[in-house]
Amino acid sequence: MNSPNNLLAFVMRRPAALAGIVLLALQIAAIIFAPLLATHSPVEADPINSLQPPSLAHWFxxxxxxxxxxxxILFATRxxxxxxxSAVAIAFAIGVPIGLLIGYYRGTVSSLVMRVFDFIQSFPVFVLGMALVSVMGQEIWNVAIVLAVLFIPMFARLIRAEVLSLRExxxxSAARCSGATDRSIMFRHILPxxxxxxxxxxxxxIGMAILLTAGLSFIGAGVRMPTPEWGLMVSIGAQQMILGVWWVSLFPGLAIVISVLCFALLGDAAKDLSDPTTRGRQ
Structure with a gap:
């Protein structure tokens, strides 16, 4: 399954995986070519044209x-x-080594780290996110760091569970008998x-992080105006929905749905790809 031809065949047999790749490609195109695809500035206000419905001049x-x-919406994709x-990458880079260490070295320190993770995960996500963002400030990188803090226990627990199984x-045991050090066993035999x-x-x-980012911005604890962000755009439009102005919230809301669906489909495909029994039935 490692060859390009087998990987392509795997994707082509799964319409959902192919749809996820297409949606991801569209988002990448929006990120790269946003200045070329945009018809107006994403941050310049024009009060004269306030709340204009979709038209040839303003598509959405x-x-x-x-x-x-x-x-x-295009620039908000970025x-x-x-x-x-960024949040998931930070959480992965920190959570994986922590999970490896607390899974391999069992003891007081490992138990203490797990209790810290229990404490973090005991808070409602939005409450903890709001508290951390209010302390650190409503900046893009601060929101990413806050989300990373929320995701680190998730990755650490996944790795720890695998390590606890593999170490026995x-x-x-053969590696230990051959004289391999703990470091070699952890990083050469267990971690892969x-x-x-x-x-x-x-x-x-990543899909969860998109929802959390949009949710924090929606309740006013995330990205601030005039930065384009999907949740913030939905929040602004929600105030106009009662007046029949549906387009302000609808289109950024659809962008959130499409993006989260994309990564959910890719996650399912990655799960199937990593499962030899699933691949064998195809």
Whole structure:
């Protein structure tokens, strides 16, 4: 399954995986070519054209400040994916080594670290996110760091569970008998075999991070105006829904749905790809 031809055949047999790749390609195109694809500035207000419905001049209409919604959605793709991917990357880079260490070295320190993770995960996500963002400030990188803090226990627990199982396997005992050091056993024998669940979780976590980023911005604890961000755009439009101005919230809301669906589909595909029994039935 490692060859390009087998990977292509695997994707082509799964319409959902192919749809996820197409949606990801569209988002990458929006990130790279946003300045070329945008028809207006994403941050310049035009009060004269406030709350204009979709038209040839403004494909997705305008918001209460007269900013073009289509252009803001394109540039918001950069912001939302930058925050989400950065948060998950930080959480993965920190959570995996922690999970490896507390799974291999069992004792007081490992138990203490697990209790810290329990404490973090006992808080409602939005409450903890709001508290951390209010302390650190409503900046893009601060939101990414806050989300990373929320995701680190998830990756650490996944790796720890795998390590606890692997460390008792016969091949680990054989490595110890051959004189391998703890460091060699952890990074050469255990970690490569324990990474699969965490790698599959990456795609799912990015989708979760997109929802959390949008949710924090929606309640006013995330990115601030005039930065284009999907949740913030939905929040602004929600105030106009009762007046029949549906387009301000609808289009950024659809952008959130499409992006989260994309990474959910890719996560399912990665899970199937990593499962030999699933591949064997195809």
């Amino acid at each position: 209409g305008t918001d209460v400040s007269g900013m073009d919604i289509y252009s803001r 912001v939302n994916l930058l925050i989400s991917i 396997r016969p091949f680990i 075999n324990a990474l699969t669940p965490a790698i599959v979780q990456i795609s799912i976590s």
